[in-house]
Amino acid sequence: MTDEALRGRAWLFGDDISTDHIAPGRLFHLRTDLPQLARHVLEDARPEFAGEMRPGDFVVGGRNFGLGSSREHAPRIIKLAGAGAVLAQSFARIFFRNAINVGLPVLQCDTSGIGEQDELEVDLAGGEVRDLTTGAVIPFVPLPPVMVTILADGGLVAHVKMHGGFDLPEG
Amino acid sequence: MTALTLAEKILAAHAGLDAVVPGQIVIAAVDVAIAQDGTGPLAIEQIEELGSARLKAPTCVFFIDHAAPAPRSELANAQKTIRAFCASSGATLSDVEMGVCHQRVAESYAKPGDLVIGADSHTCMAGALGAFATGMGSTDVAVGMASGQTWLRVPESFRIEVTGELQDGVEAKDLMLTLIGTLGADGATYKALEFGGPGIDALPMPGRLTLCNMSVEAGAKAGLMPSDDSTRAFLAALDREADWRPLAADPGASYERVVEVDAAAIVPTVSRPHAVDNTAPAAALKGTRVDQVLIGTCTNGRLEDLRAAARLRRGRRRAPHTRLIVTPASQAVARAAAAEGLFDVFWDAGAVVTNPGCGACVGIHEGILGDGEVCLSTANRNFHGRMGNPGAFIYLGSPATAAATAVAGEITDPRELL
Ligand code: SF4
Numbered sequence: 152m153t154d155e156a157l158r159g160r161a162w163l164f165g166d167d168i169s170t171d172h173i174a175p176g177r178l179f180h181l182r183t184d185l186p187q188l189a190r191h192v193l194e195d196a197r198p199e200f201a202g203e204m205r206p207g208d209f210v211v212g213g214r215n216f217g218l219g220s221s222r223e224h225a226p227r228i229i230k231l232a233g234a235g236a237v238l239a240q241s242f243a244r245i246f247f248r249n250a251i252n253v254g255l256p257v258l259q260c261d262t263s264g265i266g267e268q269d270e271l272e273v274d275l276a277g278g279e280v281r282d283l284t285t286g287a288v289i290p291f292v293p294l295p296p297v298m299v300t301i302l303a304d305g306g307l308v309a310h311v312k313m314h315g316g317f318d319l320p321e322g
Numbered sequence: 323m324t325a326l327t328l329a330e331k332i333l334a335a336h337a338g339l340d341a342v343v344p345g346q347i348v349i350a351a352v353d354v355a356i357a358q359d360g361t362g363p364l365a366i367e368q369i370e371e372l373g374s375a376r377l378k379a380p381t382c383v384f385f386i387d388h389a390a391p392a393p394r395s396e397l398a399n400a401q402k403t404i405r406a407f408c409a410s411s412g413a414t415l416s417d418v419e420m421g422v423c424h425q426r427v428a429e430s431y432a433k434p435g436d437l438v439i440g441a442d443s444h445t446c447m448a449g450a451l452g453a454f455a456t457g458m459g460s461t462d463v464a465v466g467m468a469s470g471q472t473w474l475r476v477p478e479s480f481r482i483e484v485t486g487e488l489q490d491g492v493e494a495k496d497l498m499l500t501l502i503g504t505l506g507a508d509g510a511t512y513k514a515l516e517f518g519g520p521g522i523d524a525l526p527m528p529g530r531l532t533l534c535n536m537s538v539e540a541g542a543k544a545g546l547m548p549s550d551d552s553t554r555a556f557l558a559a560l561d562r563e564a565d566w567r568p569l570a571a572d573p574g575a576s577y578e579r580v581v582e583v584d585a586a587a588i589v590p591t592v593s594r595p596h597a598v599d600n601t602a603p604a605a606a607l608k609g610t611r612v613d614q615v616l617i618g619t620c621t622n623g624r625l626e627d628l629r630a631a632a633r634l635r636r637g638r639r640r641a642p643h644t645r646l647i648v649t650p651a652s653q654a655v656a657r658a659a660a661a662e663g664l665f666d667v668f669w670d671a672g673a674v675v676t677n678p679g680c681g682a683c684v685g686i687h688e689g690i691l692g693d694g695e696v697c698l699s700t701a702n703r704n705f706h707g708r709m710g711n712p713g714a715f716i717y718l719g720s721p722a723t724a725a726a727t728a729v730a731g732e733i734t735d736p737r738e739l740l
Binding site: 167169180182214218223244295297306312319320321 | 388445469
């Protein structure tokens, strides 16, 4: 995990953003061309996002972000598009696990006070999000140790290669 | 001896432990690992990245079901990759004619007590056989196939205690939509839903498969059923009786929550756009005009589902403005349905009968919706854009509700036509 603070603007997406919003089935044929698919990231939720977001910007959701299909392409293209992290009140299980496996920071925190296009700073090591526009400091729920290990090793495949199998903390 | 839930029992056995507790992280041996044509190519890339000489999970299967046969060249190429990988790695290939992965897993691969992981969120359907089955991403499944292991956090369990029996014209799908409406789309996130009680004892396997299939629509990690005489009969009918063994939760196992459902009180239920938990009685939606009806998918494309739909269609045609698409879940289902004459009933009613597979469910081909169009589908998801057009509207219901709706051209409680 990087120690540097991430900085960027907030793009608000609301509750129940599904993997169909992020990487829709009608673009199924682009799944083997992730850079192309990334140009359509989150298109069915906010059509302007992919074209207007800048590297480092944050995807800010409400409840149950990433529900639906197991398609790992969803967190992969959010990362590939250059988003610094996804912040949400809560995440769907498979999306959360996939995001860690592919090295996309997913932070569970109270996003209700974050405004559209607020300037945010995320301190991964310090466990907080600073809303530079409003001055609010928002703590995020620490990742479970098993996920901290996978993220620190550079994702699941790197972890397994590094240790010749699983070497995870029990908590 | 600690009393264990079904999920705890299966995970403990696969982690080589006597007991496990919710929240514990275990490294568990995988019995069956699967991927499909959407998630398979990425899994193959990750397996190659791992540099594994051979796959260690005992059963690894790749299914070409989402876009089967391929509707465009990019997909045909992805499918070529899958076929070549199966040929070189020894993984089993289920090619375009065979049907939806989850139906095929239930028919041919999963056994009571197994740990099944799959790069598809509805992998949880195999829980109906008394397995712990859960959906993951391509990378997790790649590691599971290559190493024969996966890591899991032992989930807390919700006990779904079902009493009473479903009334005529009311199906397991209605029960599950009602339950999801109660729990909410994230009401069971990270949990295992363990179904039981007299209502489940009386429910045959097809309905159990539907309940477990949709467990993920409440956010659950797994849905589980006891393995009993119905499970045995299901396996015996597939010539797999040797795969059967009894399995149940221990008496006194502890549950985070117990939800009681009276099956006799369930009515035909429909999910409204664009959320599965946005439910209402079918009767309350009378007057909602429908352009397309889809009967099929891993949720409700089984022989019993097609029978339930055909029962309402016999001698009736679809409404002129309502297209009807029937997609059997597997070749075995299609073969049996054809032999029983069900396809003739559907054809006479004005239906399109397609190749077994995912069909129109996920918006790739075989029934993409037009702008502003309304579909009633027997699938498990009605998210915005799900059927290929973010400007369309999807309602979910049972096969009987779907058949009645196709006849009337508007959402209809099937009991009106019984
Ligand atoms: S039928 Fe639909 S829900 Fe089932 S596996 Fe196929 S795409 Fe997924």
